Amino acid sequence: MRVSHAPVSWPPVSTTPEYLEEILDNLPSALISMTSEFEVVWRNRSTTELAPMVVQGANLLKVLQPAANPEKIDRLLLRGEKVMFRAEPELPLLEWLVADDKLPGGDLILMAWDPLITDEIVERRATFAMAAAHELRSPLTALIGFAEMLEIENNNLNAAQVEAASIIIQNAHYLESLVNDILDMTSNSFGELTLELEPIDVADPIREIADSMKERIGERGQSINTAIEPELPKIEADQRRLRQVIQNLIHNAHIHCPEGTVIEVRAVLEEGAS
Numbered sequence: 001m002r003v004s005h006a007p008v009s010w011p012p013v014s015t016t017p018e019y020l021e022e023i024l025d026n027l028p029s030a031l032i033s034m035t036s037e038f039e040v041v042w043r044n045r046s047t048t049e050l051a052p053m054v055v056q057g058a059n060l061l062k063v064l065q066p067a068a069n070p071e072k073i074d075r076l077l078l079r080g081e082k083v084m085f086r087a088e089p090e091l092p093l094l095e096w097l098v099a100d101d102k103l104p105g106g107d108l109i110l111m112a113w114d115p116l117i118t119d120e121i122v123e124r125r126a127t128f129a130m131a132a133a134h135e136l137r138s139p140l141t142a143l144i145g146f147a148e149m150l151e152i153e154n155n156n157l158n159a160a161q162v163e164a165a166s167i168i169i170q171n172a173h174y175l176e177s178l179v180n181d182i183l184d185m186t187s188n189s190f191g192e193l194t195l196e197l198e199p200i201d202v203a204d205p206i207r208e209i210a211d212s213m214k215e216r217i218g219e220r221g222q223s224i225n226t227a228i229e230p231e232l233p234k235i236e237a238d239q240r241r242l243r244q245v246i247q248n249l250i251h252n253a254h255i256h257c258p259e260g261t262v263i264e265v266r267a268v269l270e271e272g273a274s
Contacts, residue, residue: 024103029113030094033106034060038077041105050094050112051087060110071194077110084115133182140179144172170216177247184244195241199234202267205243210265213250221259224250229268 024031030047034040038060047054053063064073068085075081082097094112101109150157150165157165210226217224235242246265253263 029111030054031103032060032110032112033103034108034110036107038108042103047112050091053087087112129182133179136179137176140172140176144169144176147172177244181244181248184241195238197236197238200237200239200242201232201234202237202242203228203232205239205246206265206267209243209246209250213247213254217250217254217263220254222254222257222261222263224263224265227264227266227268232267232269 025045027044028046030050031044032040032047032051032054033042040054040056040058040060043054043056053067054060055063060077061073064076064087067087068076068083072083072085076083076096077098080098082095084093084095086093092114095115096110096112099109099111103109147165147168151162151169154162154165206226206228210224214224250263250265253261257263
């Protein structure tokens, strides 16, 4: 069920069609009546200013494609979520929402309006976070590369220097995972996060991540154990996101639990699950 709230108040049902159209034409928000197949049957006057490419007879799935990525358009039209994008690069940023309410001749209503100042702040913050994360990736990649070179060609290094190179690599990879988390969160807020689903054996990433974090966990006087039920069925998941989830769960247990804690990671098939 789509969200039916809107930034406008509808006139009484008793209002005549002519008077209704006059009221809707004078609203500051774009208001588009469309069929269930997303064909535009009517638009108000504000639509011509805020989204001029939305004309009567146009299919919204097609005319909105140049304005936003397909995932965002699907979220708006197919899943009924509120999204933000510009109809054209030079036009203002708008919030868009589909409502189940009807206008004469249509099955659904598409609305677009200027976002509140709080929404603009959120959008700018997300844009800044994504830009900062991208800027951090380059020096991190260089840092990891040089540290790995030191670790491989360690003939001229003493034991302390070899250990230092190893610590640099571990911490740089951890920072890299945090940067990737920021990119994922901001991509998700823009509706640009995509999943590459495939059958995955969940046991492999659990063991690999637990082993890679064992030394760091041990430095705090903690330990980690894994208990994985044999012959678990494969799950449909995005491999990188799954590893990200596992790593974050173990990391949270590590930083929020006191010294002496035994962190247990269990993978079992619950009764009734398929």
